[in-house]
Amino acid sequence: MNQNIETFIACDAPYEEAEIVLFGAPFDSTTSFRPGARFGSAAIRHESFGIETYSPYQDKDLEDISVFDSGDMELCFGSAESALADIQSRAEEILKDGKFPFLIGGEHLVTLGSVRAVLEKYPDLHIVHFDAHADLRDDYLGAKLSHACVIRRCHDLVGDGRIHQFCIRSGERTEFRFAKEHTDFHPLSFEGLDETVAMLKATGVPVYFTVDLDCLDPACFPGTGTPEAGGVTFLQLLSAIGKVCECNVVGADINELAPMLDPSGVSTAMACKILREFLLALTK
Secondary structure (H helix, E strand, O other), X not given: OOOOOOOOOOOEOOHHHOOEEEEEEOOOOOOOOOOOHHHHHHHHHHHHHHOOOEEOOXXXXXXXXXXXXXXXXXXXXXXXXXXXXXXXXXXXXXXXXXXXXXXXXXXXXXXXXXXXXXXHHOOOOEEEEEOOEOOOOOOEOOEOOOOOOHHHHHHHHHXXXXXXXXXXXXXXXXXXXXXXXXXXXXXXXXXXXHHHHHHHHHHOOXXXXXXXXXXXXXXXXXXXXXXXXXXXXXXXXXXXXXXXOOOEEEEEEEEOOOHHHOOOOHHHHHHHHHHHHHHHHHOO
16 A cells, blocks of 8 residues: 555656656635635646546657656745745755746746746746736735736846736736836737747747636636636647747746636646646657
């Protein structure tokens, strides 16, 4: 008999041998609409056994790569800064050991902890951001640390021209104006992604890749806290992820699945498949 340890399907390589390390951040304390994203990482792990390890899209198999799933962190729900510090510490440990940190949220604020760690190792870091929302508010109801402000806090760290945003279809007018002046901004779709990827590949700069799953249209992905009509399709997202993974990606995350908001389970099943394709696309 062995101890019952649940990992994402086939992500059970020994830590020493793994190239990619998964870690879950079950945190949603700043969610502004419908909570539940704290259960996303555990649901993805549990429901992953409903999919296959093999990808017919890429002709690759999770059985052929080395991924270690370290499970969910125990985070302080009462303090966003404490939770971010713990996430940063975990990502720093993974990076120090020469491995790729892959974060599963949780609400989108968790990205900031991982970005802080990756930026320490890669000072010239760029960020590619897929989302329905700009996440560029300077504060949300007075809070500087909110899922509505996460990309603004990332901008505080990396500055102008190093954040590349796609699919954005919701935000305050001031956010859209800020984006047009300070980020590489591509609202509503993936238009311009090929040119951005070509630039990132040509320069070889390190890239952090964050995917808020609400970039998907809620018609196919309703299980998220702030659904926004007009999103992309599953196949469009897979294609876009594959393109970005051709760059020098050094850290990544997916976030904002709230599994109980889609009782059918379709959103969770889709998140599992996206994670499988994401991991395989990262493997050159």
